[in-house]
Amino acid sequence: MQSIHPAQIDEWIQHASTLAPGVTPVVLDVREPWEMQTASVQAVGFDLVAMPMRSVPARYPELDRDRPIACLCHHGARSAQVAHFLMQNGFSAVVNIHGGINAWSQQRDPSVPLY
Structure with a gap:
């Protein structure tokens, strides 16, 4: 599974x-x-979709397999699990946002509160 840092979102x-x-890519906040x-991110250049990790097994069919997806959580562990799950279920353009929203605040947008 590929991971990106929040500083690499534009790339x-x-x-x-x-x-x-x-097609507009998706940041899937789990x-x-x-x-x-x-704390939440501003959707600029992507659509932000909220789908708590526990709901992903039931709700992942709501996601479009043709849209690139970057998974986001607090520090990157839950989002890595969801990215892996999506890939196992036929999604090919999936990445994990390494460091999660915590790193997003530090690397990309300091107005996002740390918690």
């Missing part, structure tokens, strides 16, 4: 456009609702 978006021209209320 990932550009790469995603070559994989699926004209954190719990309270975590998203505490």
Whole structure:
């Protein structure tokens, strides 16, 4: 499974456009609702989809297999598990955001609260 750092999101978006021209990539936030209320990212160049990890096995058919997906959680462990699960279920353009929203705050947007 491929991982990217939050600082590489713009490069990932550009790469995603070559994989699926004209398709907006997805950042799949697999954190719990309270975590998203505490800290969330701004969707610029991608669609932000909230799907808590525990709901992914039932809800993953809602996701479009043709859209590149980057999985996001707090530190990167849950999102890595979800990325692996998606790949096992036929999704090919999936990456994990290494370091999660914690790293996002440090590398990309310091206005995102740490928790």
